[in-house]
Amino acid sequence: MAKRKRQLTEAKIERMIKEGRGQGTEKDYLPWLKIQDVPSEGRATRGVGWTTGRRHELMSDIERDYCYLLDYSDNVSDIREQFPLLPQEETLLIAEQLGIDHPRDPKTGVPIVMTTDFLVTSNERDFARTVKPQSEMEDERTIAKFEIERIYWETRHVDWGIIIDTDLPDELVRNIEWVHKEYHNEDVEALGPFTIRNLEQMLAVRLDNGEPISKACLACDERLGLELGTSLALFRHFVARKKWSVNMNERIIPTLPAKEFKVITPEYRYEAKGG
Known part of the structure; x- marks a missing residue:
């Protein structure tokens, strides 16, 4: 060439x-x-x-x-x-x-x-x-x-x-990098609002109880019959959209609980940044 x-x-x-x-x-x-x-x-x-x-x-x-x-x-x-x-x-x-x-x-x-x-x-x-x-x-x-x-x-x-x-700030940058590509997640529309809402509520309860991220996501995938990895991708999506809050200044490690986890918007809405 x-x-x-x-x-x-x-x-x-x-x-x-x-x-x-x-x-x-x-x-x-x-x-x-x-x-x-x-x-x-x-x-x-x-x-x-x-x-x-x-x-x-x-x-x-x-x-x-x-x-x-x-x-x-x-x-x-x-x-x-x-x-x-x-x-x-x-x-x-x-x-x-x-x-x-x-x-x-x-x-x-x-x-x-x-x-x-x-x-x-x-x-x-x-x-x-x-x-x-x-x-x-x-x-x-x-x-x-x-x-x-x-x-x-x-x-x-x-x-x-x-x-x-x-x-x-390296920790913040790496966390943004980890969630960045899931900001636009096609599963949100493909799965439909009912499944997304159930997943959101189920996963939020587990994370709020201190369950490790990967374990909670795997349990939700199995419970809802989703392809493995779907819940973890949506966890990243919710954090990217700032629907869920975690401590972004400490490295997010999926095998550990989500630090300072908090639900910001309890009912999911699919919207662009600033929308």
């Missing part, structure tokens, strides 16, 4: 703009960069977001983990990753005023359209965040590019900041 050509040209930039890259909001937003456009740092992912309902183009583990936290927040209403700093003339001028070399394609020499990892809407206000590993924070070239970014957003009166991997 032929390798994808990633060299940047002015014609390619114009084409990306015409495609709508970096434009739109929520489900209609189109990131400036897609996974296939650049070499990824770590494991690139395209997870479907709870908040936007679309697949996110996440270039590294830290971007994925930060996106989990944004998705979990009740205050966040939009997440736009790989957001372009356009028009490009602005970042070129900022770099010139700072005496910094603007990032360029190493092969063509064409100035690269700079991006901010995340532009987030929270409580009807936007903030911009760059996420990077701690290991990059002492690199002078990286810091120089951060300064271009900072000034770009400052001129727009948008709060900008840097998130490093050590800033992220």
Whole structure:
């Protein structure tokens, strides 16, 4: 298979703009960069977001983990990753005023359209965040590019900041990751409201009595004649939807009881985040 050509040209930039890259909001937003456009740092992912309902183009583990936290927040209403700093003339001028070399394609020499990892809407206000590993924070070239970014957003009166991997609460992130893919669980509609309600009530009683999660889920599967694993998937679904509450700051271990288990919404409703 032929390798994808990633060299940047002015014609390619114009084409990306015409495609709508970096434009739109929520489900209609189109990131400036897609996974296939650049070499990824770590494991690139395209997870479907709870908040936007679309697949996110996440270039590294830290971007994925930060996106989990944004998705979990009740205050966040939009997440736009790989957001372009356009028009490009602005970042070129900022770099010139700072005496910094603007990032360029190493092969063509064409100035690269700079991006901010995340532009987030929270409580009807936007903030911009760059996420990077701690290991990059002492690199002078990286810091120089951060300064271009900072000034770009400052001129727009948008709060900008840097998130490093050590800033992220690992236990919370891993718990969100564990429940994340079950947010949209097809079993909810397939099984029907009567079965879901019975499962919900039966499982909640067992968990509230301190029974280990996996044991309680297995008992419900057997009692209701469900395929093994169905109740555990729905436990994750209820937690993801925040219908049920557990201590998300301590690692959820299925062989142990659910810590600080609580039913938030006693009657199940199938709805999107913020609905």
